Amino acid sequence: MFTKKNKQKKFTLVRKRVPFLFILPWIIGFIVFTLGPLVFSLIMSLFDWPIAGEAKFIGFDNFSTMFTADPQFYDSLWITLKFALIFVPLNLLVALVLALLITQPIKGIKVFRTIFYLPAVVSGVAVSIIWGWMFNSEYGVLNYILSLLGIEGPNWLIDPKWAIVTIVIASAWGVGSMMLIFYTDIKGIPHEMYEAASIDGAGPIRQFISITIPTITPTILFNVITSVIAALQQLTLVLLLTGGGPLKSTYFYGLFVYNNAFKHHELGYASANAWFMFIIILLLTMLIFKSSSAWVFYEAEVKKEKKGGKGK
């Protein structure tokens, strides 16, 4: 197309533009569908807006109310963090264990793979209904089965101590997606690497620690970040399964924001709540991301950074 002379020049120019061409779809989408609403909600947080009525500018009142006059804000924040602390490591661990299990070369593994994945296919609404149906302490089937075994089941949804356990059990049910992500990655590890290690005399555990884990660190990072976000924004289950109860023991931050917006019709206040959480999650993500350079190894960066050279 162009002469050899300015080919080099064009080339570097193109090289500079090319990456932006690739990410252009997202940039357009961000500007059209995300930026506007985001800015709008930030502005809204400075207003008192009862949805049905007129919005009134009130400066930073929403934020000061949130920090100084609303104990529910701190309660919900604390419960949510507690949930995330239980849920994130548990979910990661279970997902990883399951992913390893379904790579085992034994008969019928395909069936198990499908079974483990099955719950991830069910919508959040249905998940809450099914589990709510089973957890009921009066007529639920779980406590009935327990009673057949001679165990008196707890009041899952009435006892505040058990309610959060209930949420964890019901939400861990959908661990299949994460399992699948790990599985896809583990499946991608070349056999030769294991064979070589095996010749060197490394056992399965040693192989797991020195080959599997380092290779899948990028997906571990992905799963950590997305499950932190999911845990901190958990809404469907607490809205439909427990309604935030009993005694507000599962009144998660997501529900706090949702209720402020749609039950109390305080959209301005809800925006302030939401923005606070947005910033918390953003900081947390950046922190995890920063830390990742110490424990995540990308093949594409191996040469450049002389890190984690393994296998090759």
Place this chain on the structure above:
Amino acid sequence: MKVQKKMKLFFLFTIIATLLLSACSSSSDTNGEKAEDGKVKLRFATWDVGDDVDLQQKLIDQFNAENSDIEVVLEAYGGDYDTKITAGIGAKDAPDIMYMWNYPQYKDALEPLDSYIEDKGEEYKGNFYEALWNYNAVDGDVYGLPVGYTTHVVYYNKDLFDEKGIEYPKAGWTWKDLQETAKKLTDKDKKITGFAFPGKPDPYDFEMYLWGNGASYVDSKGNLDGNINSKKAIETFTMFQNMLKDEIAITTEGWGDTEFKTNRVGMFINGAWYLEAFKEAGINYGVVEIPSFGDKPSASIVSSSGIAMSKDSKHKEAAFKFMEFWTGEQANKERLSFELPVLKSVVESEKLQEDPIKSVFYSMLEQSEGYNPTSFVTDDWSKLSDDLSLVFEEIFNPSTRVDPKEALNSVIK
């Protein structure tokens, strides 16, 4: 090889194109105010689900056929009605006509209807049960036309009564009677309990028990202190709590209908929503008035449903015409299977006062006139309701069971 690939691409492309086309063609013009045929288009939002929606659609078809210049489109939002309506109102895209019960919260988005109703004359207004107008108005301004209502009654399981040889409860009974009956019904071996009520009662509903005992959450000025923690109010909560302690009652996770359906609960209190469902589940039940505290008749909260008009509607005349149709005699009769009529003339012509089940709801309605729920008095009911709900839960939840006096005093703060 190359050709194959091209074919594949071609196929993919065709599929995408067809789907895109069908996606776009299925986009209609309900946002446009006038359809191509020059008809006025009205959006009408309902919260009903299932068969009720089919029935409503039939009624609407009839209206559309009779009114060639108007086309009403039914939008059924189901269980998340409030979320959807809120989003629509917030984005200034509310339906023209919508089902409504929580008028205080939505009134700023609604059209006041007094002038429309006045045009129709006294007789028109008088045909509705008076008690219902209060529930469709805020501060004296009417925002909705009554469509249906329910009062609360005691449902009792006749089979369980027969098994123990206990007489069915009768109108005019007292809470003491209820407790004695519950005690007789309770059978620990069979896991049957006499009475059940929600462990997390809706504060809107629960106020009726206070009314029956001459108390309420707030006075006419909205003050909590001296009302919710009055002697009578505490007494009421203590009575409920004691039934749990005596193990003649249990709390339920939901409203109690499921427990009632399992035939393990003798009595529970709720509205008319379950009449059909209990029949379908084959439960042999009866209903009776809520028991009194002795000195005066019991009262019930009214859960009313009305239809309101968006204040942003562009076709208010047409909208009201439809609302009139929707609340008229014929529509009331068509809805008999799932809604209690609100027109006196219909109640009379359908002889509902003689119906052993439905008449109870009407006598509870007459008995409950003059009570004003706190949600219509106080400014911020949704917040207060949240606080009350938590306190009630503390009183009834087995892991806390806080002393009612202490708990109710804590609301004041």
Place this chain on the structure above:
Amino acid sequence: MKLTRKYKFIMYSILVLFSLYFLFPFIWALITALKTEGEVFSFPPKFIPDVPLFSNFMDAWNSQPFGIYFKNSMIVTVLTTIGQLISCSLVAYGFARYDFKYKNFLFILLLSTMMIPWDVTMIPLYMEFNLFGWINTLKPLIIPAFFGSAYNIFLLRQFLMNIPKDLENAARIDGANEFQIFYKIFLPIMKAPLTLIAVLNIILVWNDYLGPLIYLNDQSKYTMALGLASFQGVHELQIIPIMAMTLVMIIPPVIVFAFAQKYIVEGISGSIK
């Protein structure tokens, strides 16, 4: 690998134990879906209905225009999946394989879009869609997918980052242009993760409830998830049709998964050579 009997026994016990947890709710849902209204509420619970009522499934399906819902759900699911595959592979490739100015800032910005709480952006987004005339059409559910989603882009990027750099360098020396490298070399390698994204997206969109609830108005536009939710009224839960339709609704994604397994098993490396 030689498997000892003990190892096999332990493996199978673990697998069965997990299966119980994952499968039991489905079994219970199926049992419930086959019961009569009376049996559902009998106590103690019945594990086998007297006469399994398969007609409950038909009744549930016919109680609402599920045929139309199914069509709408299919349109949305297929189109968003195509959109996500195209846009996300491009964007993820851009982020993973190039260095450019503001890359880290843009990437954090991308990640941050995952954290936006929908509660408060939903109303302004509604206004925007209303301005476009998209309300009560399937467009708000479909078109944004053609601009990528942070979740999928991030996931894909993680896979792409794990491919050695030599690959495109060799191709560049051979004179391939940048798009050719992406199209001819990387796309084929990404089969496994792209399949993964397709599966995840199908499930997400198929089950999406809030989007359709907010942006669709009348029944002719409703999706399966909305139909399922309308068995749950304000006062009452119709448990039998809910269970039945839940089970019906998982069939299409399960079929997709069954087919997709094959590609995922191949992994990413299988195709590098």
